[in-house]
Amino acid sequence: MGTTFAIKIISAQPFNNYQNLEIGIDSVLEEINRQMSTWDPNSELSRFNRNKSINPIPVSSQLFKVVKSAMSVSEKTNGAFDITVFELMGLWGFGPSPKDGIPTDKEIEKVLSNTGWEQVKLLENDIKKLNPNIKIDLNAIAKGYGVDQVFNFIRGLGYKDVFVEIGGELRCSGKNQLNKSWRIGIDNPNIGDYPSKELAGVIIMDNRSLATSGNYRNFVNIDGEIIGHTINPKLGKPIQTNVLSVTVLAESCMNADGWATALMTMDYEAGKEIVRSEKNLDVIWIIERSDTSRRLGSTNGVKIEDSIYEIIQ
Numbered sequence: 001m002g003t004t005f006a007i008k009i010i011s012a013q014p015f016n017n018y019q020n021l022e023i024g025i026d027s028v029l030e031e032i033n034r035q036m037s038t039w040d041p042n043s044e045l046s047r048f049n050r051n052k053s054i055n056p057i058p059v060s061s062q063l064f065k066v067v068k069s070a071m072s073v074s075e076k077t078n079g080a081f082d083i084t085v086f087e088l089m090g091l092w093g094f095g096p097s098p099k100d101g102i103p104t105d106k107e108i109e110k111v112l113s114n115t116g117w118e119q120v121k122l123l124e125n126d127i128k129k130l131n132p133n134i135k136i137d138l139n140a141i142a143k144g145y146g147v148d149q150v151f152n153f154i155r156g157l158g159y160k161d162v163f164v165e166i167g168g169e170l171r172c173s174g175k176n177q178l179n180k181s182w183r184i185g186i187d188n189p190n191i192g193d194y195p196s197k198e199l200a201g202v203i204i205m206d207n208r209s210l211a212t213s214g215n216y217r218n219f220v221n222i223d224g225e226i227i228g229h230t231i232n233p234k235l236g237k238p239i240q241t242n243v244l245s246v247t248v249l250a251e252s253c254m255n256a257d258g259w260a261t262a263l264m265t266m267d268y269e270a271g272k273e274i275v276r277s278e279k280n281l282d283v284i285w286i287i288e289r290s291d292t293s294r295r296l297g298s299t300n301g302v303k304i305e306d307s308i309y310e311i312i313q
Contacts, residue, residue, distance in 0.1 A: 001033065001143055003167030009154060010161035010177055021157070028153050029146060035063050036142040038086065048127070049086060049135040056126035066138055066145050066254065067120070067127060073141075073258040074117040077274060081262035082233035084115045086135035089231065108236040115233065144211055144257025147171050151253070171209040171253045181206055188308070189214055189244040189286060200286055201296060201307030209253035213260035214245030214286075232265050241267040244294070247284040249302060255281075268297050275299065 007025065015021065037043040044063055051057055059067075073081040088111050091103045103111075114133040121128040143166055151164045151171045161174030163182055172182040181204050188200040203210070232239050246263040250256040259281060263271040268287050275283055284304070285297035296309040304311060 001029075001037075001146065001167060002039070003143075005029075005150075005164075005166040007150070007154070007165070008163035008176070009159050010175065011159060021154075024153060024157075025150055028149050032062070032142065032146045032149060035060055036066065036138045036145075038137055038139065045136060045138060052129075052132040054129055054132050056123050056128045058126050061125070062145075064122070064125060064127065066142055067136065068122055069145075069254055070138065070141050070258055071117060071120065071122060073255075073262055076278070077262045077266075079117055079234060080232075080265045081140070081258055082115065082117045083136050083138055083141070084117055084119060084134050085231060085233050086137040087111045088115055088233065088236055089137055089139075091236075112236045115236075117233075140213075140261040141254055141258040143167055144169050144209070144253035144255070147209065147253035147257075169209075169211040169253050169257050172205050173207045183305075184210055186212070186247055186284060186286070187214075187245070198308065199306070200294075200309060201284075201304050201311075203247070203249070203284070204303035204305065205249075206303075208249050209251065209256045210247060210249050211253060211256035211260040212245055212247040213264040239265050241265075242287050242289075243268055243271070244286045244288050246271070246286075249282040249284075251280050259283075272297065272299075 033040060033043065035044045038045060040046060044060060048057060048059065067083065070081065070083045091107060091111050114131060119129065119131040119134050120136070121130060147164050147166050147169050148171060151162060154162050154164065155173065161176070163172040163176070164170060170184065176182050184203045184205055185199040186201050186203060188198045231237065243264060243266070246260050248256040248260040248263065250259065263283060266274070268285050271283065271285065275281055282299045282301040284302055287295050287297055289295065294309050296307055296311045298304060298311055298313055300313060
């Protein structure tokens with residue numbers, strides 16, 4: 001997945017089979033990579049993307065599950081989240097086949113003709129492309145799915161106090177080593193004069209998942225212009241909103257991951273309106289005012305302590 005991961009297990013009993021536990025976790029991650037990596041040309045997803053058939057394409061139950069979850073977020077956000085952006089990401093310098101230079105409007109228009117979540121149909125166990133040139137990119141949701149799978153694997157071994165984090169997306173249960181609820185720091189985006197090591201706040205986690213999306217970590221420099229990795233799938237261009245980062249809490253990390261990306265394409269007011277109808281979903285926005293000062297927007301179900309910003313709800 002091109003990132004780091006960290007796992008914490010609190011147990012009163014000594015770990016007798018630590019190596020077996022490590023091997024088991026690695027096997028879970030390797031299997032997800034074999035199914036959903038856009039960087040591995042032999043992965044199931046890469047083979048699916050090369051398949052230009054408009055007939056139903058059989059896929060694994062795991063790949064089907066992630067695509068189905070992604071399509072649900074796409075539908076609820078009217079396409080603000082779209083997994084058919086594989087070529088679009090490459091056009092802006094991201095992904096396994098990045099293009100050099102800022103794309104022209106004509107290039108963007110051409111790629112947009114082969115994108116659109118409505119061009120993908122889910123059948124019983126198959127996925128059908130209505131446009132044979134459609135290619136799927138699951139990087140905005142598969143990492144969260146990976147967290148869920150590792151978490152469930154460890155919980156299946158009988159451990160209750162568990163913390164799993166992959167590249168900033170995480171899921172936890174039970175208590176930490178101090179026998180308190182897990183506490184997670186929210187990064188303060190390092191933009192302009194703001195220091196990168198300062199936390200914007202701390203969230204108290206109670207058996208939930210968390211995912212954060214923001215343009216301050218993953219970006220490319222194209223001809224001296226810094227381009228963030230969150231691309232508006234409708235316009236085909238990087239987003240420009242008053243939101244610096246979005247942190248989503250949900251039951252599954254897969255769901256949190258997808259929603260965090262979707263909400264990064266919207267301004268604060270639009271995002272707040274759309275999550276009102278979503279149960280078991282809580283959100284924290286870091287918002288930049290016109291005078292470059294910041295505030296923190298939050299839904300009611302988030303427990304925040306030590307925030308350096310004014311909190312609005």
